[in-house]
Amino acid sequence: MSTLTFPATTPSVAEDCEQLRKAFGGWGTNEGLIISILAHRDAAQRRLIQQTYAETYGEDLLKALNKELSNDFERVVLLWTLDPAERDAFLANEATKKWTSSNQVLMEIACTRSSHQLLLARQAYHARFKKSLEEDVAYHTSGDFRKLLVPLVSSYRYEGDEVNMTLAKSEAKILHEKISEKAYNYEDLDLKTDPKDEFLAILRATIKCLTCPEKYFEKVLRLAINKRGTDEGALTRVVTTRAEVDMKIIKDEYHRRNSIPLDRAIVKDTHGDYEKMLLALIGHGDA
Amino acid sequence: MSTLTFPATTPSVAEDCEQLRKAFGGWGTNEGLIISILAHRDAAQRRLIQQTYAETYGEDLLKALNKELSNDFERVVLLWTLDPAERDAFLANEATKKWTSSNQVLMEIACTRSSHQLLLARQAYHARFKKSLEEDVAYHTSGDFRKLLVPLVSSYRYEGDEVNMTLAKSEAKILHEKISEKAYNYEDLDLKTDPKDEFLAILRATIKCLTCPEKYFEKVLRLAINKRGTDEGALTRVVTTRAEVDMKIIKDEYHRRNSIPLDRAIVKDTHGDYEKMLLALIGHGDA
Structure with a gap:
């Protein structure tokens, strides 16, 4: 019922850390690279990445993300990366x-x-x-x-x-x-x-x-998206907390209830790296 | 702060089980033997004894105790043996x-x-x-x-x-x-x-x-013992739940407050195997 998708072969934790380090370095941050790694690792893998990153570079991964990213994208990546x-x-x-x-x-x-x-x-x-x-x-x-x-x-x-x-x-x-x-x-x-x-x-x-959490979460998403200006706080919270749990059912419920798939609703309401991260977490392009 | 005392060399779990089995068999139950084993084993040892007894004899130790013992002595032994x-x-x-x-x-x-x-x-x-x-x-x-x-x-x-x-x-x-x-x-x-x-x-x-649990427990013991007829329920509960935790401090508090050591008060108020089990748990003769 999770919407996470994984690469055909998952790189080693050390490689993931190296790529993340690379994404932070040089001219500007490589947000796409960060998404391509973190959005496609489960909780156990992310925990290992955090540990290894701290051991290898002597820096807390969350602090590094906090330094490199900003606004809604920062919040969705940080919340997602947390255990x-x-x-x-x-x-x-x-x-x-x-x-x-x-x-x-x-x-x-x-x-x-x-x-x-x-x-x-x-x-x-x-x-x-x-x-x-x-x-x-x-x-x-x-x-x-x-x-x-x-x-x-x-x-x-x-x-x-x-x-x-x-x-x-x-x-x-x-x-x-x-x-x-x-x-x-x-x-x-x-x-x-x-x-x-x-x-x-x-x-x-x-x-x-x-009794039916998926209906509750569908409603939170519906209200967050239909709101004038989008409630990014609620959208980010539901996506990061449910992606690994029951997001597939929530997506079905959303589609049934709103006659538009959740990913399309998100595309209409958000943009940039924030949008990309949300879509990656809800398994956009998968299905 | 525990009042448990242990034999100079603790027998193997298998030996303990064999002795317990022996205590239940033959003419009448050997209560002294039961006390000499169970009252001088800590929670981890008792858990092992329970497991091994069930594996060896295909019978639950608690059920066997329940069958063999009665009244206050049964209750103190059962409560004590439980995890x-x-x-x-x-x-x-x-x-x-x-x-x-x-x-x-x-x-x-x-x-x-x-x-x-x-x-x-x-x-x-x-x-x-x-x-x-x-x-x-x-x-x-x-x-x-x-x-x-x-x-x-x-x-x-x-x-x-x-x-x-x-x-x-x-x-x-x-x-x-x-x-x-x-x-x-x-x-x-x-x-x-x-x-x-x-x-x-x-x-x-x-x-x-x-804030000061030992004072609370001293008072429960004091009221249980000073009561006309003794409140065995409270006495058994405090002794079995605190023997391995802070009974030493509770005993000191009891002595200070009542000018009589707890073991002497118990001797005056209880008798038989029940008395012996309580005394064994509060480290009588130790000190």
Whole structure:
């Protein structure tokens, strides 16, 4: 379900590092070369490249990329190159710092990663930010949003096959009753209407993320692309976090829903190296 | 800080299994032999014994112990033999099922284990009970207790050395103000007085567990022992969960506070094989 494509024969890690070094050197940066390497390596390969690059040149690859690139292209390359857990920690930290009630990134990370991935992200958060994710979320949020987000980012969901259907049905029944009665202050639901219905929106999105993440991500992409001026932040986030996971399904869902393939929508809305990197990650020309 | 004592030369795992098998066979069970082996092996050794016993005799060691032993002695041996993470999962599950507002076991497990140990317990909980610990805690608790316990059992606390003292001080100031004002409904504190002040009690115990666990455990032991009839549940839990961790400090604290050594207090309050097992675990005759 990943959209990554790989060269017929993958060069050695040492060769990749050498080529990247070459791309940074000389007159101007060779963005095409950077894309041709990094956009076509999986997480394990990118991790090795980072390690080897640091050992060989005594310089952090991310710092080098940060120095050479700029704007949206820089952000997509940096986010992509990061290890998934570190990327999630970075995105989550950023989201706590600029948290508003319409920011759904924390919920998205908490609900669309597996229990184990979320845990790795929380460990990466400790390592990088010297505090716990739930602590930062509690600090930066308030009210109903805090009540929803703190447990979400702290959860370690059971993902096995054995489900207690009796319990699930009784819980579904309670939720149905509370929603019918609009008893939104019910503890297990806690859905007070706020002026902009933003809490209701994040609650709906939470359910979507937990049940059909591809529909949630399709919608984030749709809103990001249809927006006047494009929301590059959302576009970059979804592409870098999903390319290796379920981007194929998200692309299908996007096409079905918008009657235009995602790559064509991206071509219309973006340009330059940023566009090229996005297209490479979503497997443009592949299919 | 562990109170475990080991034989001068530890027998091989195969020998241990053979001796245990012998202790179960023949006329009556040889409780002394069981104690002399299991009470003097650390968690890694006990895990190996369990594995080897199952491989050699095609029978689960815990089931064999369950068949041969009874009452308090059975419980202390079974809890002790379990892997620490499995033991915590078992104790936490039991606590959710018989949860009352005076039951502090969930808080104790959440707050006195390291982040990593708590995580292992949550993984063991998935494996054994096919659901998540936080789900069960939310299901069995309500009100302020739920608001306190769900985040506690879900937490993955940062345990590094770098602490943001500015933030810590500002949080301490807020708490101090709220407590002075008796503003117990403050969100970060949430300390409504309930008829029996049980919520206040668990909140105090939480702070104690997080800051000086040995004082918390000393108090649990003191109350368990001073009680008319002894609270064997609490006594067994503290001894089995702390023997390998910080029982030495807890013993010192107990002696300081009660002017009687813990082993002497246990001798006065318990008897038989149960007494012998507890004494073996807290390093009686050692010192």
